[in-house]
Amino acid sequence: MTWFADEILLPATAQALARVSGDPLLAPYAYWVRDLDGHDWFADEHRHELPEGGLIAIRPVRDTRSDDEDDSWYGVPSLDWSRLQPRENQGPEPDRIGRRLAAYLLECTTGEPPSADDLADDVDSLPPPSLRRYLGELSAQLSVPVLYHSAFFWGGAVEYEYSLCYRPHEALFLTKPPEPGDEAIRHALHDGLAGVGVNLPSPYFALHAREFPWARHRLDGKG
Incomplete structure:
Protein backbone atom coordinates (compact mmCIF):
# COMPACT_ATOMS: atom_id res chain seq x y z
CA MET A 1 0.00 0.00 0.00
CA THR A 2 1.31 3.48 -0.90
CA TRP A 3 0.35 6.77 0.64
CA PHE A 4 1.64 10.25 -0.07
CA ALA A 5 0.97 13.89 0.75
CA ASP A 6 2.36 17.16 -0.58
CA GLU A 7 0.41 20.10 0.77
CA ILE A 8 0.32 23.60 2.21
CA LEU A 9 -1.79 24.02 5.36
CA LEU A 10 -2.68 27.24 7.19
CA PRO A 11 -5.37 28.50 9.58
CA ALA A 12 -8.47 29.77 7.76
CA THR A 13 -8.60 33.36 8.96
CA ALA A 14 -10.70 35.88 7.04
CA GLN A 15 -7.54 37.44 5.60
CA ALA A 16 -6.12 34.07 4.58
CA LEU A 17 -9.36 33.03 2.90
CA ALA A 18 -9.50 36.28 0.94
CA ARG A 19 -5.85 35.97 -0.08
CA VAL A 20 -6.08 32.35 -1.27
CA SER A 21 -9.50 32.58 -2.94
CA GLY A 22 -8.40 35.71 -4.81
CA ASP A 23 -5.19 34.14 -6.11
CA PRO A 24 -5.78 32.50 -9.54
CA LEU A 25 -2.75 30.27 -8.98
CA LEU A 26 -3.75 28.94 -5.55
CA ALA A 27 -7.56 28.92 -5.72
CA PRO A 28 -7.99 25.89 -8.05
CA TYR A 29 -5.99 23.74 -5.60
CA ALA A 30 -7.45 25.16 -2.37
CA TYR A 31 -9.85 23.60 0.13
CA TRP A 32 -11.47 25.04 3.24
CA VAL A 33 -12.13 22.43 5.91
CA ARG A 34 -14.34 24.28 8.39
CA ASP A 35 -14.80 21.47 10.89
CA LEU A 36 -14.71 17.69 11.26
CA ASP A 37 -18.39 17.16 12.09
CA GLY A 38 -19.53 13.73 10.93
CA HIS A 39 -16.03 12.36 10.45
CA ASP A 40 -15.69 8.63 11.13
CA TRP A 41 -12.93 8.49 13.71
CA PHE A 42 -12.66 4.68 13.92
CA ALA A 43 -11.35 5.05 17.48
CA ASP A 44 -11.95 7.69 20.16
CA GLU A 45 -8.21 8.19 20.69
CA HIS A 46 -7.96 9.57 17.14
CA ARG A 47 -10.26 12.53 17.76
CA HIS A 48 -8.74 15.97 17.32
CA GLU A 49 -9.93 19.50 16.61
CA LEU A 50 -9.09 22.09 13.97
CA PRO A 51 -8.14 25.71 14.64
CA GLU A 52 -11.01 28.15 15.07
CA GLY A 53 -12.30 28.84 11.57
CA GLY A 54 -10.83 25.62 10.20
CA LEU A 55 -7.88 24.93 7.91
CA ILE A 56 -7.04 25.93 4.37
CA ALA A 57 -5.34 23.13 2.44
CA ILE A 58 -3.62 23.74 -0.89
CA ARG A 59 -2.84 20.40 -2.52
CA PRO A 60 -1.04 18.74 -4.17
CA VAL A 61 1.94 21.12 -4.37
CA ARG A 62 5.09 19.43 -5.68
CA ASP A 63 7.62 19.02 -8.49
CA THR A 64 5.66 18.04 -11.61
CA ARG A 65 8.54 17.93 -14.11
CA SER A 66 8.48 14.15 -14.46
CA ASP A 67 4.69 13.78 -14.70
CA ASP A 68 3.02 12.11 -17.62
CA GLU A 69 0.10 13.86 -19.29
CA ASP A 70 -2.71 12.44 -17.15
CA ASP A 71 -0.95 12.96 -13.80
CA SER A 72 -1.91 9.35 -12.99
CA TRP A 73 0.15 9.01 -9.81
CA TYR A 74 -1.93 11.52 -7.86
CA GLY A 75 -5.12 11.21 -9.86
CA VAL A 76 -5.75 14.98 -9.65
CA PRO A 77 -3.90 17.96 -11.12
CA SER A 78 -0.97 19.25 -9.06
CA LEU A 79 0.36 22.76 -8.57
CA ASP A 80 4.02 22.83 -9.61
CA TRP A 81 5.94 24.35 -6.72
CA SER A 82 8.22 26.23 -9.11
CA ARG A 83 5.26 28.50 -9.95
CA LEU A 84 5.13 29.86 -6.38
CA GLN A 85 7.67 32.66 -6.45
CA PRO A 86 8.45 35.11 -3.63
CA ARG A 87 8.28 38.86 -4.13
CA GLU A 88 11.78 39.24 -2.73
CA ASN A 89 13.69 36.49 -4.51
CA GLN A 90 16.84 36.52 -2.44
CA GLY A 91 18.36 34.65 0.47
CA PRO A 92 21.26 32.37 1.36
CA GLU A 93 21.66 29.28 -0.82
CA PRO A 94 22.52 26.61 0.10
CA ASP A 95 21.43 27.13 3.70
CA ARG A 96 21.56 25.11 6.91
CA ILE A 97 17.96 23.87 6.80
CA GLY A 98 18.19 23.16 3.08
CA ARG A 99 21.35 21.08 3.56
CA ARG A 100 19.80 19.22 6.48
CA LEU A 101 16.67 18.39 4.46
CA ALA A 102 18.72 17.39 1.40
CA ALA A 103 20.85 15.05 3.54
CA TYR A 104 17.72 13.50 5.05
CA LEU A 105 16.07 12.88 1.67
CA LEU A 106 19.26 11.43 0.19
CA GLU A 107 19.70 9.11 3.17
CA CYS A 108 16.07 7.99 2.79
CA THR A 109 16.79 7.21 -0.86
CA THR A 110 20.15 5.44 -0.48
CA GLY A 111 19.95 4.12 3.09
CA GLU A 112 23.33 5.65 3.91
CA PRO A 113 24.50 9.06 5.14
CA PRO A 114 25.36 11.18 2.08
CA SER A 115 28.78 12.60 1.32
CA ALA A 116 29.45 16.24 0.54
CA ASP A 117 29.51 15.35 -3.16
CA ASP A 118 26.11 13.69 -2.83
CA LEU A 119 24.64 16.88 -1.38
CA ALA A 120 25.65 18.75 -4.52
CA ASP A 121 23.39 16.51 -6.60
CA ASP A 122 19.80 17.42 -7.40
CA VAL A 123 17.19 15.79 -5.15
CA ASP A 124 13.84 15.50 -6.92
CA SER A 125 11.78 15.68 -3.73
CA LEU A 126 13.67 18.68 -2.29
CA PRO A 127 11.52 21.84 -2.27
CA PRO A 128 13.27 24.72 -4.04
CA PRO A 129 14.48 27.76 -2.08
CA SER A 130 11.98 29.92 -3.99
CA LEU A 131 9.06 27.91 -2.58
CA ARG A 132 10.45 28.14 0.94
CA ARG A 133 10.88 31.91 0.69
CA TYR A 134 7.36 32.19 -0.76
CA LEU A 135 5.89 30.34 2.22
CA GLY A 136 7.79 32.55 4.67
CA GLU A 137 6.47 35.65 2.89
CA LEU A 138 2.92 34.25 2.92
CA SER A 139 3.12 33.68 6.67
CA ALA A 140 4.37 37.22 7.25
CA GLN A 141 1.73 38.76 4.98
CA LEU A 142 -1.17 36.94 6.64
CA SER A 143 0.19 36.90 10.23
CA VAL A 144 -0.52 33.18 10.50
CA PRO A 145 1.73 30.10 10.56
CA VAL A 146 2.06 28.23 7.26
CA LEU A 147 2.99 24.55 6.96
CA TYR A 148 4.38 22.62 4.01
CA HIS A 149 4.10 18.89 4.66
CA SER A 150 5.44 16.14 2.40
CA ALA A 151 5.40 12.39 2.98
CA PHE A 152 5.70 9.11 1.13
CA PHE A 153 4.86 5.74 2.68
CA TRP A 154 5.32 2.32 1.07
CA GLY A 155 3.71 -0.76 2.58
CA GLY A 156 2.97 1.21 5.74
CA ALA A 157 6.64 2.12 6.27
CA VAL A 158 7.92 5.70 6.11
CA GLU A 159 10.06 6.34 3.03
CA TYR A 160 10.34 10.01 4.00
CA GLU A 161 8.26 12.58 5.85
CA TYR A 162 9.07 16.17 6.67
CA SER A 163 7.35 19.39 7.69
CA LEU A 164 8.52 22.92 6.98
CA CYS A 165 6.75 25.38 9.27
CA TYR A 166 6.86 29.18 8.84
CA ARG A 167 5.92 31.70 11.56
CA PRO A 168 7.39 33.41 9.47
CA HIS A 169 10.84 32.04 10.38
CA GLU A 170 11.43 28.54 9.05
CA ALA A 171 11.52 25.38 11.17
CA LEU A 172 12.14 21.85 9.88
CA PHE A 173 10.73 18.64 11.40
CA LEU A 174 11.74 15.16 10.21
CA THR A 175 10.33 11.69 10.78
CA LYS A 176 13.14 9.29 11.61
CA PRO A 177 13.33 5.78 13.10
CA PRO A 178 13.37 5.93 16.91
CA GLU A 179 16.76 6.18 18.58
CA PRO A 180 17.78 3.51 21.12
CA GLY A 181 15.82 4.09 24.30
CA ASP A 182 13.03 6.07 22.59
CA GLU A 183 9.54 4.78 23.30
CA ALA A 184 8.07 5.73 19.94
CA ILE A 185 8.82 7.37 16.64
CA ARG A 186 8.43 11.17 16.51
CA ALA A 215 -14.53 17.61 -3.20
CA ARG A 216 -16.99 18.93 -0.59
CA HIS A 217 -14.46 21.40 0.70
CA ARG A 218 -13.21 23.07 -2.48
CA LEU A 219 -12.72 26.75 -1.83
CA ASP A 220 -13.91 27.69 -5.32
CA GLY A 221 -17.18 25.76 -4.81
CA LYS A 222 -16.67 23.57 -7.88
CA GLY A 223 -16.65 20.27 -6.00
Missing part, protein backbone atom coordinates in the same frame (compact mmCIF):
# COMPACT_ATOMS: atom_id res chain seq x y z
CA HIS A 187 6.37 12.17 13.48
CA ALA A 188 7.08 15.30 11.46
CA LEU A 189 3.34 15.64 10.86
CA HIS A 190 2.63 15.88 14.60
CA ASP A 191 5.20 18.65 15.09
CA GLY A 192 4.26 20.49 11.91
CA LEU A 193 0.55 20.51 12.64
CA ALA A 194 1.15 21.78 16.16
CA GLY A 195 2.65 24.84 14.49
CA VAL A 196 -0.64 25.63 12.72
CA GLY A 197 -2.86 24.93 15.73
CA VAL A 198 -3.72 21.23 15.32
CA ASN A 199 -2.75 19.07 18.28
CA LEU A 200 -2.84 15.37 17.44
CA PRO A 201 -3.35 12.91 20.33
CA SER A 202 -2.27 10.06 18.01
CA PRO A 203 -0.57 9.72 14.58
CA TYR A 204 -4.03 9.90 12.95
CA PHE A 205 -4.90 13.10 11.05
CA ALA A 206 -8.47 13.27 9.71
CA LEU A 207 -7.51 15.10 6.51
CA HIS A 208 -5.15 12.24 5.63
CA ALA A 209 -7.83 9.56 5.76
CA ARG A 210 -8.11 7.94 2.34
CA GLU A 211 -11.87 8.51 2.21
CA PHE A 212 -11.73 12.18 3.23
CA PRO A 213 -14.31 13.99 1.02
CA TRP A 214 -12.07 16.66 -0.45
Whole structure:
Protein backbone atom coordinates (compact mmCIF):
# COMPACT_ATOMS: atom_id res chain seq x y z
CA MET A 1 0.00 0.00 0.00
CA THR A 2 1.31 3.48 -0.90
CA TRP A 3 0.35 6.77 0.64
CA PHE A 4 1.64 10.25 -0.07
CA ALA A 5 0.97 13.89 0.75
CA ASP A 6 2.36 17.16 -0.58
CA GLU A 7 0.41 20.10 0.77
CA ILE A 8 0.32 23.60 2.21
CA LEU A 9 -1.79 24.02 5.36
CA LEU A 10 -2.68 27.24 7.19
CA PRO A 11 -5.37 28.50 9.58
CA ALA A 12 -8.47 29.77 7.76
CA THR A 13 -8.60 33.36 8.96
CA ALA A 14 -10.70 35.88 7.04
CA GLN A 15 -7.54 37.44 5.60
CA ALA A 16 -6.12 34.07 4.58
CA LEU A 17 -9.36 33.03 2.90
CA ALA A 18 -9.50 36.28 0.94
CA ARG A 19 -5.85 35.97 -0.08
CA VAL A 20 -6.08 32.35 -1.27
CA SER A 21 -9.50 32.58 -2.94
CA GLY A 22 -8.40 35.71 -4.81
CA ASP A 23 -5.19 34.14 -6.11
CA PRO A 24 -5.78 32.50 -9.54
CA LEU A 25 -2.75 30.27 -8.98
CA LEU A 26 -3.75 28.94 -5.55
CA ALA A 27 -7.56 28.92 -5.72
CA PRO A 28 -7.99 25.89 -8.05
CA TYR A 29 -5.99 23.74 -5.60
CA ALA A 30 -7.45 25.16 -2.37
CA TYR A 31 -9.85 23.60 0.13
CA TRP A 32 -11.47 25.04 3.24
CA VAL A 33 -12.13 22.43 5.91
CA ARG A 34 -14.34 24.28 8.39
CA ASP A 35 -14.80 21.47 10.89
CA LEU A 36 -14.71 17.69 11.26
CA ASP A 37 -18.39 17.16 12.09
CA GLY A 38 -19.53 13.73 10.93
CA HIS A 39 -16.03 12.36 10.45
CA ASP A 40 -15.69 8.63 11.13
CA TRP A 41 -12.93 8.49 13.71
CA PHE A 42 -12.66 4.68 13.92
CA ALA A 43 -11.35 5.05 17.48
CA ASP A 44 -11.95 7.69 20.16
CA GLU A 45 -8.21 8.19 20.69
CA HIS A 46 -7.96 9.57 17.14
CA ARG A 47 -10.26 12.53 17.76
CA HIS A 48 -8.74 15.97 17.32
CA GLU A 49 -9.93 19.50 16.61
CA LEU A 50 -9.09 22.09 13.97
CA PRO A 51 -8.14 25.71 14.64
CA GLU A 52 -11.01 28.15 15.07
CA GLY A 53 -12.30 28.84 11.57
CA GLY A 54 -10.83 25.62 10.20
CA LEU A 55 -7.88 24.93 7.91
CA ILE A 56 -7.04 25.93 4.37
CA ALA A 57 -5.34 23.13 2.44
CA ILE A 58 -3.62 23.74 -0.89
CA ARG A 59 -2.84 20.40 -2.52
CA PRO A 60 -1.04 18.74 -4.17
CA VAL A 61 1.94 21.12 -4.37
CA ARG A 62 5.09 19.43 -5.68
CA ASP A 63 7.62 19.02 -8.49
CA THR A 64 5.66 18.04 -11.61
CA ARG A 65 8.54 17.93 -14.11
CA SER A 66 8.48 14.15 -14.46
CA ASP A 67 4.69 13.78 -14.70
CA ASP A 68 3.02 12.11 -17.62
CA GLU A 69 0.10 13.86 -19.29
CA ASP A 70 -2.71 12.44 -17.15
CA ASP A 71 -0.95 12.96 -13.80
CA SER A 72 -1.91 9.35 -12.99
CA TRP A 73 0.15 9.01 -9.81
CA TYR A 74 -1.93 11.52 -7.86
CA GLY A 75 -5.12 11.21 -9.86
CA VAL A 76 -5.75 14.98 -9.65
CA PRO A 77 -3.90 17.96 -11.12
CA SER A 78 -0.97 19.25 -9.06
CA LEU A 79 0.36 22.76 -8.57
CA ASP A 80 4.02 22.83 -9.61
CA TRP A 81 5.94 24.35 -6.72
CA SER A 82 8.22 26.23 -9.11
CA ARG A 83 5.26 28.50 -9.95
CA LEU A 84 5.13 29.86 -6.38
CA GLN A 85 7.67 32.66 -6.45
CA PRO A 86 8.45 35.11 -3.63
CA ARG A 87 8.28 38.86 -4.13
CA GLU A 88 11.78 39.24 -2.73
CA ASN A 89 13.69 36.49 -4.51
CA GLN A 90 16.84 36.52 -2.44
CA GLY A 91 18.36 34.65 0.47
CA PRO A 92 21.26 32.37 1.36
CA GLU A 93 21.66 29.28 -0.82
CA PRO A 94 22.52 26.61 0.10
CA ASP A 95 21.43 27.13 3.70
CA ARG A 96 21.56 25.11 6.91
CA ILE A 97 17.96 23.87 6.80
CA GLY A 98 18.19 23.16 3.08
CA ARG A 99 21.35 21.08 3.56
CA ARG A 100 19.80 19.22 6.48
CA LEU A 101 16.67 18.39 4.46
CA ALA A 102 18.72 17.39 1.40
CA ALA A 103 20.85 15.05 3.54
CA TYR A 104 17.72 13.50 5.05
CA LEU A 105 16.07 12.88 1.67
CA LEU A 106 19.26 11.43 0.19
CA GLU A 107 19.70 9.11 3.17
CA CYS A 108 16.07 7.99 2.79
CA THR A 109 16.79 7.21 -0.86
CA THR A 110 20.15 5.44 -0.48
CA GLY A 111 19.95 4.12 3.09
CA GLU A 112 23.33 5.65 3.91
CA PRO A 113 24.50 9.06 5.14
CA PRO A 114 25.36 11.18 2.08
CA SER A 115 28.78 12.60 1.32
CA ALA A 116 29.45 16.24 0.54
CA ASP A 117 29.51 15.35 -3.16
CA ASP A 118 26.11 13.69 -2.83
CA LEU A 119 24.64 16.88 -1.38
CA ALA A 120 25.65 18.75 -4.52
CA ASP A 121 23.39 16.51 -6.60
CA ASP A 122 19.80 17.42 -7.40
CA VAL A 123 17.19 15.79 -5.15
CA ASP A 124 13.84 15.50 -6.92
CA SER A 125 11.78 15.68 -3.73
CA LEU A 126 13.67 18.68 -2.29
CA PRO A 127 11.52 21.84 -2.27
CA PRO A 128 13.27 24.72 -4.04
CA PRO A 129 14.48 27.76 -2.08
CA SER A 130 11.98 29.92 -3.99
CA LEU A 131 9.06 27.91 -2.58
CA ARG A 132 10.45 28.14 0.94
CA ARG A 133 10.88 31.91 0.69
CA TYR A 134 7.36 32.19 -0.76
CA LEU A 135 5.89 30.34 2.22
CA GLY A 136 7.79 32.55 4.67
CA GLU A 137 6.47 35.65 2.89
CA LEU A 138 2.92 34.25 2.92
CA SER A 139 3.12 33.68 6.67
CA ALA A 140 4.37 37.22 7.25
CA GLN A 141 1.73 38.76 4.98
CA LEU A 142 -1.17 36.94 6.64
CA SER A 143 0.19 36.90 10.23
CA VAL A 144 -0.52 33.18 10.50
CA PRO A 145 1.73 30.10 10.56
CA VAL A 146 2.06 28.23 7.26
CA LEU A 147 2.99 24.55 6.96
CA TYR A 148 4.38 22.62 4.01
CA HIS A 149 4.10 18.89 4.66
CA SER A 150 5.44 16.14 2.40
CA ALA A 151 5.40 12.39 2.98
CA PHE A 152 5.70 9.11 1.13
CA PHE A 153 4.86 5.74 2.68
CA TRP A 154 5.32 2.32 1.07
CA GLY A 155 3.71 -0.76 2.58
CA GLY A 156 2.97 1.21 5.74
CA ALA A 157 6.64 2.12 6.27
CA VAL A 158 7.92 5.70 6.11
CA GLU A 159 10.06 6.34 3.03
CA TYR A 160 10.34 10.01 4.00
CA GLU A 161 8.26 12.58 5.85
CA TYR A 162 9.07 16.17 6.67
CA SER A 163 7.35 19.39 7.69
CA LEU A 164 8.52 22.92 6.98
CA CYS A 165 6.75 25.38 9.27
CA TYR A 166 6.86 29.18 8.84
CA ARG A 167 5.92 31.70 11.56
CA PRO A 168 7.39 33.41 9.47
CA HIS A 169 10.84 32.04 10.38
CA GLU A 170 11.43 28.54 9.05
CA ALA A 171 11.52 25.38 11.17
CA LEU A 172 12.14 21.85 9.88
CA PHE A 173 10.73 18.64 11.40
CA LEU A 174 11.74 15.16 10.21
CA THR A 175 10.33 11.69 10.78
CA LYS A 176 13.14 9.29 11.61
CA PRO A 177 13.33 5.78 13.10
CA PRO A 178 13.37 5.93 16.91
CA GLU A 179 16.76 6.18 18.58
CA PRO A 180 17.78 3.51 21.12
CA GLY A 181 15.82 4.09 24.30
CA ASP A 182 13.03 6.07 22.59
CA GLU A 183 9.54 4.78 23.30
CA ALA A 184 8.07 5.73 19.94
CA ILE A 185 8.82 7.37 16.64
CA ARG A 186 8.43 11.17 16.51
CA HIS A 187 6.37 12.17 13.48
CA ALA A 188 7.08 15.30 11.46
CA LEU A 189 3.34 15.64 10.86
CA HIS A 190 2.63 15.88 14.60
CA ASP A 191 5.20 18.65 15.09
CA GLY A 192 4.26 20.49 11.91
CA LEU A 193 0.55 20.51 12.64
CA ALA A 194 1.15 21.78 16.16
CA GLY A 195 2.65 24.84 14.49
CA VAL A 196 -0.64 25.63 12.72
CA GLY A 197 -2.86 24.93 15.73
CA VAL A 198 -3.72 21.23 15.32
CA ASN A 199 -2.75 19.07 18.28
CA LEU A 200 -2.84 15.37 17.44
CA PRO A 201 -3.35 12.91 20.33
CA SER A 202 -2.27 10.06 18.01
CA PRO A 203 -0.57 9.72 14.58
CA TYR A 204 -4.03 9.90 12.95
CA PHE A 205 -4.90 13.10 11.05
CA ALA A 206 -8.47 13.27 9.71
CA LEU A 207 -7.51 15.10 6.51
CA HIS A 208 -5.15 12.24 5.63
CA ALA A 209 -7.83 9.56 5.76
CA ARG A 210 -8.11 7.94 2.34
CA GLU A 211 -11.87 8.51 2.21
CA PHE A 212 -11.73 12.18 3.23
CA PRO A 213 -14.31 13.99 1.02
CA TRP A 214 -12.07 16.66 -0.45
CA ALA A 215 -14.53 17.61 -3.20
CA ARG A 216 -16.99 18.93 -0.59
CA HIS A 217 -14.46 21.40 0.70
CA ARG A 218 -13.21 23.07 -2.48
CA LEU A 219 -12.72 26.75 -1.83
CA ASP A 220 -13.91 27.69 -5.32
CA GLY A 221 -17.18 25.76 -4.81
CA LYS A 222 -16.67 23.57 -7.88
CA GLY A 223 -16.65 20.27 -6.00
